[in-house]
Amino acid sequence: MTEVDRASAAEGVPGAALMERAGEAVAHAALDYAAEKIVVLAGPGANGGDGFVAARLLAEANRAVVVAVLGDRAALRGDAAQAAAGWAGPTVRLEDADFARVDLIIDALFGAGLSRPLSGAAADAVLAAQACGAPIIAVDTPSGLDGASGHPIGDVCMRADVTVTFVRLKPGHILLPGRLLCGRIVLADIGAPASAVASVGARVWLNRPAVWRDAIPEPSIAGHKYSRGHVAVWSGPELQTGASRLSALAALRAGAGAVTLLGSKAALKEHAAHLTAIMLREAEDGWRSFLDQRKVAAVVVGPGASATPDTRRALEEACAGDRRVVMDADVFSLFAGDAEGLGRLIGEGEAVLTPHEGEFKRVFGEDADVAPSKLERARAAAARVGATIVLKGPDTVVASQDGRATIADNAPPHLATAGAGDVLAGLIAGLMAQGAPVFEAASAAVWLHGEAANAIGRGLIADDLPGALPNVLQSLASQ
Ligand SMILES: NC(=O)C1=CN([C@@H]2O[C@H](COP(=O)(O)OP(=O)(O)OC[C@H]3O[C@@H](n4cnc5c(N)ncnc54)[C@H](O)[C@@H]3O)[C@@H](O)[C@H]2O)[C@@H](O)CC1
């Protein structure tokens, strides 16, 4: 955002103009509340400046506004000093802010410039504001929240009802716990020129169809089932076949032309009792010759597979050819603490790893946790093994080894259920088999998975997800 600020100024939109529009957006959100008495908490930087602008506009709209300033008002610099000069109403020291009978609080203490934990008067004011029960509108970010990581920087952090942010969402608005601390998020256009925003070359996006839809191939009327891509799924052993079956069903629903499950005869008999459109093939001596002869475009290894030598061999055979590989579940037990081994196996091939947090730590180590954010951990891991990482959770991050990443916000809580991850693995393979590039296929699969869960609602079990995909795909196609 600092770069956007600079580029905007170079294109004739100075910081003061951006600040005026930012303050307007905050005042606009405040006017949604029937609030008479409003306290604006103003910090020492441009976030405080936005607060002063909002205070002026709200006073002009006949609200009773008091600005409570952290530190010395005379120490304000630049645009913030100018914004403060435009405020002629009552001002108090932050220490003296009175939260009794306040109808609304505007938190303009710190935004992008937060650099250390809240302490002293700032921390006390946040706690008192929180305790008084009035609704809180945060300017840019709730004070105390790191907009890059989505984590509070210290022990004290504002929890807002509404967060008004500018130009673009920041990762911390979507990653947890940030998303929960922000409340409802309002994204305001404050007039930064599109070229100034584009000049930054951001490589992280909220996971939405606009990011990937052009990369997902449309089936051709002249196509046939094999031109739509063949997916092979490595089956779990007898009495552990459900997970691989869910993957196979999802791959077919995602539009793969054909899907084959390979496993032992005993396992295939279980599959046969459930499946019709999915092909079954006994894997007598591994599956290498099948994968090669049947021109398999994408494979899934891991769901229900068990961390056995057979699974390792299946994975090695899968990685040996020119095909895309989705690795899930038991693969991460096989490569516990051995990210380098996994990276060697992937080599120059195209792979997607779909760990949840526990599996991620198993492979990449406990210290992977201390990296700055979920986003950066996933990006670092992707670069380390040379694959796309899908780090699952309520804020699933898809990170490519080239630095691109998406963050999802559309998964409902009831998607955290047994087997949902197996469905996701199959979805990714189904899209990749049709030729979608790996990063886009993984991002699309994550979004579709969330939408399918939303379409089902409460009571969802993973078995329902493949059947919910047609409606979601149909509405995506007609958007
Ligand atoms: N394009 C842009 O960059 C725009 C930025 N705007 C606003 O500018 C904000 C960023 O402004 P700044 O970079 O001035 O940063 P902030 O206003 O977020 O805070 C920086 C100031 O706070 C101090 N500080 C940081 N952590 C502290 C702590 N824990 N305790 C006490 N003091 C602390 C710093 O020393 C610095 O003086 C954004 O969040 C947004 O609200 C808007 O005015 C609109 C345009």
Ligand SMILES: [K+]
């Ligand atoms: K703030």
